[in-house]
Amino acid sequence: MKKSSVTLSILKLLGMIFCGCILWLFVFLMLTPEDYNSIKEPFKGASVLFGSITGLIIGFVINFNKIVKLHQKVLSDRKNIDVLIKRNEILLDKANRVVDKYITHESETLQGVAEARSELVKPLRTGRITTSIQFKQIVENYPELKANESIMELLRQITQTETEVANQKIYYNELTAVYNAEIHSFPTVLYRKLAKFDDAEFYSEFNDAVISDEALGI
Numbered sequence: 351m352k353k354s355s356v357t358l359s360i361l362k363l364l365g366m367i368f369c370g371c372i373l374w375l376f377v378f379l380m381l382t383p384e385d386y387n388s389i390k391e392p393f394k395g396a397s398v399l400f401g402s403i404t405g406l407i408i409g410f411v412i413n414f415n416k417i418v419k420l421h422q423k424v425l426s427d428r429k430n431i432d433v434l435i436k437r438n439e440i441l442l443d444k445a446n447r448v449v450d451k452y453i454t455h456e457s458e459t460l461q462g463v464a465e466a467r468s469e470l471v472k473p474l475r476t477g478r479i480t481t482s483i484q485f486k487q488i489v490e491n492y493p494e495l496k497a498n499e500s501i502m503e504l505l506r507q508i509t510q511t512e513t514e515v516a517n518q519k520i521y522y523n524e525l526t527a528v529y530n531a532e533i534h535s536f537p538t539v540l541y542r543k544l545a546k547f548d549d550a551e552f553y554s555e556f557n558d559a560v561i562s563d564e565a566l567g568i
Contacts, residue, residue, distance in 0.1 A: 356536045363537065366409045371401030409537070417538055417547060420529045424550045427522045431553065434518055438511045444504060445485045446478050452495060482509040519553045526550045 374397040375389060382390040391397055479485050485505055489495045496502070532538060533547040 359536050363405065363409050367402050367405030369401075370404035370408065371397055373404065374400040410541075413538060414545065417529075417532055417545075420525075420532060421547065421550070424522070424525055424529050427518065427525055428553075431515065431518050431522060434511060434515045438508065438515060441504065441508045441511060442479055442481075442485075445508060448495075448501060448504070449479065449485075449488055452492065482512050523552050526552050 378389050378391050378397055382388075389397075479488070482505060485508060489501060489505060530549050533542050533549070538545075538547065
């Protein structure tokens with residue numbers, strides 16, 4: 351795959367050089383007086399030299415812009431992950447406040463029921479809800495919460511956001527792999543350090559809403 355990619359890059363570069371040579375031949379042809387029997391060049395091989403330089407410059411500009419756009423896309427996708435994570439944190443904060451308010455109300459008005467559910471209530475007061483799975487487990491144990499449409503919509507939004515975060519991380523890593531491969535491939539590798547094209551870091555945290563062993567009974 352790498353050899354074919356290098357071969358393709360070389361063929362593209364040669365194609366640009368060829369087009370550059372044709373362009374300069376046409377330029378010199380236009381500047382050649384009508385009484386000349388052949389194309390007049392400033393010096394022998396000028397069209398080849400100028401064409402090669404033109405082709406290399408065009409190839410460099412096209413490749414450079416391609417890498418810059420790819421790098422900006424990597425940065426943009428990383429920011430998108432941060433935005434989704436922030437949204438998820440806001441939604442989880444709402445879930446925690448909803449549960450805290452409900453437990454407080456239950457403790458004040460239904461003390462007997464709260465005591466019967468002490469095993470469930472206790473962990474909620476010592477730790478925060480951090481995933482949709484945890485929130486869903488709590489909602490499932492409280493019919494009053496499950497019957498509340500707004501709370502079920504909150505659960506749906508948290509679940510959807512976690513899915514979006516996970517998918518965005520996967521897409522970001524795929525794009526990062528493409529970018530890193532591009533900057534180490536010909537011809538970018540020739541000027542990578544000069545252009546300061548550094549490797550992008552992969553996203554390695556993938557613990558979003560992972561169901562616990564306890565919930566699975568293992």
